[in-house]
Amino acid sequence: MSVQIFLLLANHVLFCYSVLLDERTFMIYYIVWKPLEKLENNMVAQELFHEIANNPFSYVESWKNKTGGKVIGYFCSYVPEEIITAAGMLPVRIFGQSDQIEMASSYLQSYSCSFIKSALEDGLSKKYDLLDGIIFPQTCDSIQRLSDIWRMNIKTPFHHDIILPAKLNSESSINYIKELLHVFVEAIENFFGRKIDSEDLKKSIHLSNVVKNTLKQLYEIRMSGDGLIRSKDISAIFKASMVMDRESFTNLFLSYVKELSEMVPEKSDPKRIMLAGGFCSISDFYQIIEESGGLVVWDDFCTGARYFEGKISETEEPVSAIAQRFANRVVCPAKHMGLRTRGDYIIDRALKTRSDGVILVSLKFCDPHAFDIPYLRDMLEKENIPHMVLELEDSSSSVEQIRTRCEAFIEMI
Amino acid sequence: MNSAEYSRKIRSVKLMKDIMTNYYIEAKTPKEQTCKKIAWITSGGPVEPLITMDVIPVYPENYGAMIGATKMGVDLCEKAEEMGYSQDLCSYARADIASAVVNGGPIGGLPEPDMLICCNNICGTVLKWYEVQARYFNVPLFIFDTPVCHTEYTKENKNYVMSQIYEYIAFLEEICGKRFDYDKMHEVGRFSIEAQTLWQAVLDTMANTPSPMTCFDAFFHLALIVTLRGTETVVDYYKILLEEMNERIKKDISMVDDEKHRLLWDNLPVWFKTKWLSDKFASYKAAFVADTYTSGWCSSMEYLDENNFLDSMAECYTRIFLNTGCDIMAERIVKMVDKFKINGLVMHSNRSCKPYSFGQYDIGRIVTEKTGIPHLIIEADMVDSRSFSESQIETRIDAFMEMLC
Numbered sequence: 115m116s117v118q119i120f121l122l123l124a125n126h127v128l129f130c131y132s133v134l135l136d137e138r139t140f141m142i143y144y145i146v147w148k149p150l151e152k153l154e155n156n157m158v159a160q161e162l163f164h165e166i167a168n169n170p171f172s173y174v175e176s177w178k179n180k181t182g183g184k185v186i187g188y189f190c191s192y193v194p195e196e197i198i199t200a201a202g203m204l205p206v207r208i209f210g211q212s213d214q215i216e217m218a219s220s221y222l223q224s225y226s227c228s229f230i231k232s233a234l235e236d237g238l239s240k241k242y243d244l245l246d247g248i249i250f251p252q253t254c255d256s257i258q259r260l261s262d263i264w265r266m267n268i269k270t271p272f273h274h275d276i277i278l279p280a281k282l283n284s285e286s287s288i289n290y291i292k293e294l295l296h297v298f299v300e301a302i303e304n305f306f307g308r309k310i311d312s313e314d315l316k317k318s319i320h321l322s323n324v325v326k327n328t329l330k331q332l333y334e335i336r337m338s339g340d341g342l343i344r345s346k347d348i349s350a351i352f353k354a355s356m357v358m359d360r361e362s363f364t365n366l367f368l369s370y371v372k373e374l375s376e377m378v379p380e381k382s383d384p385k386r387i388m389l390a391g392g393f394c395s396i397s398d399f400y401q402i403i404e405e406s407g408g409l410v411v412w413d414d415f416c417t418g419a420r421y422f423e424g425k426i427s428e429t430e431e432p433v434s435a436i437a438q439r440f441a442n443r444v445v446c447p448a449k450h451m452g453l454r455t456r457g458d459y460i461i462d463r464a465l466k467t468r469s470d471g472v473i474l475v476s477l478k479f480c481d482p483h484a485f486d487i488p489y490l491r492d493m494l495e496k497e498n499i500p501h502m503v504l505e506l507e508d509s510s511s512s513v514e515q516i517r518t519r520c521e522a523f524i525e526m527i
Numbered sequence: 528m529n530s531a532e533y534s535r536k537i538r539s540v541k542l543m544k545d546i547m548t549n550y551y552i553e554a555k556t557p558k559e560q561t562c563k564k565i566a567w568i569t570s571g572g573p574v575e576p577l578i579t580m581d582v583i584p585v586y587p588e589n590y591g592a593m594i595g596a597t598k599m600g601v602d603l604c605e606k607a608e609e610m611g612y613s614q615d616l617c618s619y620a621r622a623d624i625a626s627a628v629v630n631g632g633p634i635g636g637l638p639e640p641d642m643l644i645c646c647n648n649i650c651g652t653v654l655k656w657y658e659v660q661a662r663y664f665n666v667p668l669f670i671f672d673t674p675v676c677h678t679e680y681t682k683e684n685k686n687y688v689m690s691q692i693y694e695y696i697a698f699l700e701e702i703c704g705k706r707f708d709y710d711k712m713h714e715v716g717r718f719s720i721e722a723q724t725l726w727q728a729v730l731d732t733m734a735n736t737p738s739p740m741t742c743f744d745a746f747f748h749l750a751l752i753v754t755l756r757g758t759e760t761v762v763d764y765y766k767i768l769l770e771e772m773n774e775r776i777k778k779d780i781s782m783v784d785d786e787k788h789r790l791l792w793d794n795l796p797v798w799f800k801t802k803w804l805s806d807k808f809a810s811y812k813a814a815f816v817a818d819t820y821t822s823g824w825c826s827s828m829e830y831l832d833e834n835n836f837l838d839s840m841a842e843c844y845t846r847i848f849l850n851t852g853c854d855i856m857a858e859r860i861v862k863m864v865d866k867f868k869i870n871g872l873v874m875h876s877n878r879s880c881k882p883y884s885f886g887q888y889d890i891g892r893i894v895t896e897k898t899g900i901p902h903l904i905i906e907a908d909m910v911d912s913r914s915f916s917e918s919q920i921e922t923r924i925d926a927f928m929e930m931l932c
Contacts, residue, residue: 223884223885258651286687481652487612
């Protein structure tokens with residue numbers, strides 16, 4: 115890595131001098147150094163993604179100052195961000211940054227998951243005061259109550275609950291989703307005084323499909339084992355995709371992926387690991403797996419495959435199309451599609467991606483995921499797919515313990 | 528036992544025990560003899576259509592309460608943890624999942640279901656719990672999905688739930704292999720409303736000073752309105768219980784000797800510590816005369832329409848106490864404080880029940896602000912006694928009661 119930085123600096127220096135020096139120097143620049151510019155662009159993009167992933171609200175603040183636009187915070191991938199984008203507003207996914215919980219413990223008991231605790235802590239410490247709106251979907255019991263606590267204490271100007279159905283496999287539930295989405299559109303229009311028309315929706319749906327498709331492509335690039343991208347970078351890209359102005363992100367992202375696919379692969383033979391769970395709050399986790407000789411080939415994370423799988427139809431009526439995708443995409447354990455739907459998806463992907471092992475990641479106090487673990491283990495067992503259960507507490511969970519367990523697992527498979 | 532204590536014991540308890548015993552005996556009688564199907568259903572689920580179809584309703588949550596009361600909770604929860612279920616999950620669910628595998632609990636396990644009816648008005652945990660049991664027993668699962676009403680009850684919500692009522696009936700017709708009798712449904716609906724009215728009247732007797740019974744008695748007598756709502760048995764029983772309570776009021780019989788403090792209990796009971804808690808508070812001459820749990824089975828009765836019971840079930844089952852926003856819950860408690868002349872609120876922060884416990888800190892503050900009464904929060908669990916720290920809780924109760932005195 116440091117060699118590349120050195121080369122980049124050298125690149126800059128040479129370019130500066132080359133305009134002063136003779137033609138020959140200039141030619142050297144173009145033959146030797148220009149290709150490094152591709153690497154440079156990608157590195158700049160990558161740094162930007164990481165920067166935004168680590169400090170989403172700095173970005174949001176400057177976006178707001180620059181454009182004067184409205185920012186809508188949301189929890190969960192079941193929120194129709196396409197509707198928010200169509201209204202010309204910026205949808206920003208809330209991840210909860212605070213590690214130290216001080217204020218939130220006067221509002222939430224200790225047996226709540228670190229995700230909602232830290233989100234509430236951030237909210238109470240006024241980090242989200244620049245939000246113009248906040249959207250709470252129906253998912254788990256904790257989010258349901260967080261919505262009430264937030265509404266009573268933080269009072270974001272536009273507070274909207276989209277109470278999606280808990281079951282997704284009936285006609286009545288799909289009709290209900292459609293009605294809810296229409297209500298959501300109207301609520302935004304009334305509160306912000308801005309019309310959302312079919313054309314706006316079609317545009318934002320198209321953009322959303324492009325991003326999702328490209329995110330999938332990124333997974334496939336990683337899965338090829340060519341070492342072109344690290345999971346830590348993918349994770350940052352995902353976070354950035356849920357925070358940045360969607361058009362700016364898309365342009366940057368598309369060229370990033372294009373250049374990535376033109377790079378020279380370095381062959382290696384890592385152990386292929388699939389992850390299953392909600393999301394991973396520990397940023398070092400991916401690095402730990404990679405350092406232990408593993409390669410993350412797929413996941414069913416809410417901030418991963420669940421986010422991009424399934425295209426929104428661009429020919430159907432837009433709101434119905436968004437509703438239909440919610441009914442078809444990879445299911446979240448807080449919802450019901452079938453008794454083994456999630457298990458079937460995980461097995462199918464594990465086999466298709468030639469995974470050597472599956473790590474079931476669960477966040478402490480996350481009930482929906484915890485209930486799934488025994489049956490997922492049974493299904494993996496039947497298919498003779500090695501697996502391990504890893505319970506994470508919060509972003510400060512003992513990295514050493516995780517490393518030991520991952521190393522042992524990867525070595526064993 | 529002196530004569531004052533003897534006269535305080537509720538006579539009807541014996542009849543209640545007989546009814547519940549017969550109910551469980553019938554449920555565990557082989558199906559070849561009863562010719563009845565068995566459905567497992569959640570405590571907030573729409574049982575009336577099951578009664579109409581002559582299906583025996585069985586409640587894993589009621590069994591969970593029995594497991595807690597007989598102190599069998601820890602063993603079963605540990606067994607579930609060995610099966611891979613996290614210790615942080617609901618103890619009703621853990622105990623039931625384990626009980627099904629080992630035929631555990633005080634009656635050697637529940638009879639196997641022919642179908643599972645899961646209504647998520649009480650929580651999202653039941654959805655996952657019933658998925659586990661559906662895989663285990665390999666029987667059909669019907670989910671009655673009642674969206675949360677944070678601030679209001681919307682027409683989209685109503686339409687969605689109403690269409691599910693008819694899906695439910697179709698589901699029952701298919702499994703039972705017979706047509707749904709709408710005339711019988713009308714009668715069952717009438718009994719359900721009458722039973723809920725009587726249950727409300729029983730709870731209302733506690734508004735009397737001194738109170739003829741306490742919430743700890745209500746926790747026991749609750750079982751019938753939960754399990755057999757819609758049958759004539761339940762109506763007959765609560766008439767008898769109500770009569771006994773009115774008699775006690777006339778004779779000025781107080782359940783707690785020299786009642787001085789009137790308290791309100793929030794959340795589920797600590798099933799394995801009801802006697803200890805009852806005695807502890809009684810030693811301070813404090814009687815629990817109102818609670819948010821037992822009133823849950825009659826508080827949305829206002830939405831029921833005797834002439835259209837089926838359709839009105841949508842609103843009734845959706846707008847229960849637990850399925851509304853925390854501020855609405857706080858308002859309902861404030862009303863109860865006034866009606867029952869409460870001077871202290873005790874909130875059980877129940878590790879097993881997030882929808883009931885998260886938001887309690889806000890609710891406690893709102894109630895104290897609006898009524899001036901102090902509140903106490905006790906952290907425990909309804910069934911898993913590993914989460915009950917007796918000395919700590921005793922200290923907190925002592926401090927609270929000393930403040931009230």
